[in-house]
Amino acid sequence: MIAGLAPSLSRYGRGLVPLLWGAGLVGLLTWLPRAEAWFRWLAPEAREVIYPRDDFAVLLLNHLALVGVASGLAILLGVGAALAVTRPWGRDFLPLASQLAAMGQTFPPVAVLALAVPSLGFGALPTVVALVLYGLLPILRNGLAGIEGIDPAVREAARGMGMSPGQILWRLELPLAAPVMLAGIRTSVTVGIATAAIGSTIGAKTLGDPIIAGIVNGNSAYILQGALLIGVLALTLDSLFEAVTPRRG
Amino acid sequence: MSETPRIALKAVTKRFGAETAVDAISLDIAAGEFCVLVGTSGCGKSTTLRMINRLIEHSDGEIHIDGQPIREIDPQRLRRRIGYAIQSTGLFPHWTVARNIALVPGLLKWSRARTRERVEELMDLLGLAPSEFADKYPAQLSGGQAQRVGVARALAADPEILLMDEPFGALDPITRESLQEELRRLQGRIRKTIVFVTHDMDEALKLADRLVVMRAGRIVQQGSPDELLAAPADDFVTSLLGGRDRGLKRAALTPVARLMRRVDAGLPVEPAVAPDEDLRLALSVMLWHRVECLAVVDGRGRVCGSLHLSDLMRAGI
Structure with a gap:
């Protein structure tokens, strides 16, 4: 029983980490609007201490939607091109x-x-386009590395045994390239979370809004609130990838 | 007897751009024959092999299998009925040994029960205990074990033809020799038509029913190992056969039993050779012990005859 505990713990542990970060994110969302006392010292002179213009949850969902659409497109294009x-x-x-x-x-x-x-003008569209372009490249690079990294003898044998190109793709190339490809997607999404914040400078509604507002108004409390949310969001998604990356052995 | 050859190459040519890799070669391989293509690197032997299962398409001429031109057969269906084993094995690293062996039966949509039975049968045949190896991954195997799995995979769907491209080339000499020995024993039981490519002449001599010596895309000479050793066509074949070393190479093909006298000459039991050992080894033993005759001792330790250096000289092996 005891001996079986460690591996099962580590298996559940992998799924637990993103749950914990996710819970932290939700906690942060509910706590921030009530945390004026905690942030006051950062901006003692300011009229407002907690970013007032939008609900943090709305910003978060918008942010996620932008990154989600952009990453989805980047994955389709990047993996497809690779x-x-x-x-x-x-x-x-x-x-x-x-x-x-x-x-x-x-x-x-x-x-x-x-x-x-x-x-493309201002708003969500140019942000998505920029995110797609930038997110595409790690996916493409890792997709190529993953597929080119397969031992040519394995492909030769597969062909020699009479596998069709489709069978070689689905049973051989994709499973063998998957860990490297996923690593590329992980990098792309994580970088995308951070990069999407810059979209606020061109009028997209993201978690970058409090940061930009903070910079413009000299309000460090806003900046910290946006940064905290973006950081925890990035960690949540990153740990999610860690949990789903297949491990051999 | 005008039986259709299992594999027939008729003036087959392969050009890569301006270069001619295989130049109008013709070759008939009978069912059950062990045919070894041998030659220096780049002589076209591998290309010839890979044209038979259409991994490379021939430019000119015709290749027939059981009388049917292979161009008329869908390449994937053709390959599923031809076993294929290569030097680097090409085992799928993310599949277990059992699943690797079951590859072609899977492609042919065999039932699960039939596949499993066949996989176990093959693992037994190649000396891989299913209980120990079935669930291992290729990375956990030694070179020799991986090559056995490669051969088992090639044989899985019980193909009539087996193509082997330097399958033992990357193994250490001891493992290589034991696998050669095993392949020969296996061939005695399964009687496949085997086309085997190697540049190792000793391996070729040991395994071949028929040796095909290639050079610069052409067949220089073909025949049984004994025929080639007795009468090499030219200097190239002579040097490939080991030049002045070929006396010993030919001795290595002849069992002691063929030249021994079936009388007990009252020789000491040590040094001795067994009747199924080869004359090369017997010569070495004579040389080492500085004797001109040896007792021949069978498997049960009984003296069954004697071998004399003078008989070897007279036979002119």
Whole structure:
């Protein structure tokens, strides 16, 4: 009994961590509006200490929706592109895709956002576009690494045994590339949570709103409230990925 | 006897761009024959092998299996009826040994019970205890064990033809030799048509019913190991066969029983050889002990004859 406890604890432990962070997030949402006393010292002169313009829950849901839509699109496009350029008919585009994926990492997210505004205006749309563009690259890069990292002999054997291209994709390539791909998606989503906050500078409603307002009004309490929520949200999602990443052995 | 050969290559050519990898080779392989393609690297032997299951499409000529041109057969269906084993095994790292072996039966939609029975049968046949190995992953196997699983997987759907591309090339000499021995024993029981590629001439001599020596995309000579050793076609074949070493190589193909005298010459029981050991080994024992004749002792420890150096000389092996 005792001996069986440790592994079962660690198994449940993996699912428990995101639950704990999620509970922390909910707790934070209910506590913040009542926490004026705690934040007063950060902004002793300010008229308001708790960010007043929107309910934090609304900002959080908006933030999540932006990241959710953007990540969903980025996953579709990134995984799709990684698969496409590793098929025989798409091989010609593999070098281009690899270069793009490598280049994208050196590009700061603010720059992407700044570039999106002139063409798409202000609001949620350019934010989503910027998030998709920026989030696409880690997914594409890891997707390529995952598929290219498969031992060519395994693929050769699969072909030699008479597996169809579809069977090779679903039974071999995707399961073998999944851990690396998931790591890319995890990076992309986590970075997306942080990057979405910058969307507030161009008029998207996100958890960045209190931060921007705090910077503009010199109110450190607002900044801390936004930062706390974004941080805990990022940790919640990251631990969720940790929990669902398959482990072999 | 004009039986249809199991595999027939008719003036088969493969070009990669401007380069000709295989140049109009013709080859008939009979059912149940163990055919070894041998040659230096880049001579086209692997390409030839991979054309048989259409992993590489031939540019010219025709390849027939049981009289049917392979171009008329869907490549995936063709490959499912041909076993395929390669040097690096290509086992699926995320599948257990049992699931790896069951790959082709799975593709052919065998019932679960039939598949499981077949997997256990093959694991027994290749000396892998199912209770110990069935649930292991490839990363947990030694090189020799992984290669056994590779061979079991190739044999899983009981194909008539088995293609093997340097299957033992990456193994240490001792494991390699024991697997060669086992493959020979296995072939004695299952009588598949095997096409085997290697650059190791000793391996080729040991396994082949028929040796096909290739060079620069052409067949230089083919025949039984004994025929080739007795009359190599040219200097290339001679050097591939080991040059002046081929006296010993040929001795290695001949069992002691063939030249021993069936009389007990009253020789000491030590040093001795067994009747099923080869003459190369007998020569080595003679040399080591500086004697010109050896007692031949059978499996039960009884002296059953004697072997004389002079007989070896006269036989001209």
